[in-house]
Amino acid sequence: MRLILLGPPGAGKGTQAARLVETYGIVQLSTGDMLRAAVAAGTETGLKAKAVMEAGDLVSDEIVNQIVSDRISEPDCARGFILDGYPRTLAQADAVEEMMQRKGRRLDAVVELVVDDRALVGRIVKRAEDAKAAGQPVRKDDTPEVFDERLRAYYKSTAPLTGYYYAKGNLKTIDGMASIDEVTAEINAVLKAL
Template identity: 65%
Template structure:
């Protein structure tokens, strides 16, 4: 089972990915984690990424695709994977399609968690207030201003990926505002048809 989970920050992708990993025995592939692992392992593509990162530049799509391609060759990814945080642009989606085709693989599902962004911001603000009320530090991602900035970046750069997959007939949309267990059940229904 090869999946992509799409949706804005705070939509519940991480929660649902963890549940899918536990239920289906597949791996969650986070591009950030894969980049750090490739750099630490000193692989050829990891060395390229390290040089770019040390120069303070953004890692190119070619390097990210190379790292994903490398990671898909590991035994634990043969049963399937969930891509989390990738693709972020249409160019990355096209490069991913080409790389998977080269490997004789295809995506089984692209699932978008559709959420009311105003309610999402309210939810994050409430969570931050509750955390402060308990005397605990607020996670950087839960800071309302940081969250709004991440949401703006998503809307500007990444929201275009869902229409790309929709045009290809691969997108399945699920109401991400439902209770967590209901979202999980809806994802399971989608996956039963693939």
């Protein structure tokens, strides 16, 4: 099972990805984690990424795409994977298509969690309050101001992927405002029907 999760920040992608990992025995792949792992492993691409990050610049699509391509070729991805936080742009989506074709694979589905943006602010605030109450660190992006900035960035760069994957017949939309368990059940129903 090879999946992409789409949806704005706070939509529940991380929560649902963790459940999919458990249910299907597949790997969740986050670009941040993949970048850090490639840097730590000292791979050729990881060293390029390290130099860019140390210079304070953004890692290019070319480097990120290569890191993703390398990672999905690893043995633990043979049963499948979930791309979380990637692709973020149409150019990256094209790169995913190309790398999957080169590897003789295909995406099974792109699952979009559709949510009410204003309700997401409440989710973010609650997540921060829950973390504080549990004595855990609060994510620096769990403030309404930072969230609004992230949401604008999502709609500018990532939201166009909905149309891209709809046109390819891969898009499966899920009501992300339902309860966590209801969202999980809806995703599982969609995946079983593939």
